[in-house]
Amino acid sequence: MGILSKAETLREISEELDLHGLYFQHAALCRRRAWLHLAGATHVVRNARARRGLALHETETRQGEVPRGLGIAPDAIDFGRRLVIERKGGPGAREAVARQALFYAAYMTAATGERWRAEVQVYGTRARTVYPLTEEVLDRLLADARLARELLAEEAPEARRISLCPQCSCHELCWAPSED
Secondary structure, eight states: OOHHHHHHHHHHHHHHTOOOOOHHHHHHHHHHHHHHHHTTTOOOGGOHHHHHHHHHHHSSOSOOOOTTTTSSSEEEETTTTTEEEEEESOSSSHHHHHHEEEEHHHHHHHHHHHHOOEEETTHHHHEEEEEOOOOOHHHHHHHHHHHHHHTTTSSOOOOOOOOTGGGTHHHHHHSOGGGG
């Protein structure tokens, strides 16, 4: 199975399960966080880092606006360079953020029949990292999409402490404040 067929399979599974880019970021970070996202139970409005990110998204001058009706919501799209752009408030969680952006690139690859790439930018800096869409990347994204099917069929996965927990927007859902 080549890149185009894997991208098409990913798009089909994502549409069937109503998966979006942020799910793929969560799946890269934590199984429970991915489950919470699928269940619609996130506390973004209570998390200072997430609120900052929302504010940056609202106030940043944007280029390459995303047309409505594409089925995805990256921060920007450069159609001429076949590049999907995701912007973040800081350089953390690189692999997870890359997976989110690469999901968008895979989706556009399936939609257009041409290979797309993903770029992650950090607000307030010139930091930009471009990620190519490869078969290995698509295999990882497909595994994450299949994981969603499992997560949707089960109760909440057990909370396991990882280094990300204190900064996670779902922290209060997993851990009582007195446990820190």
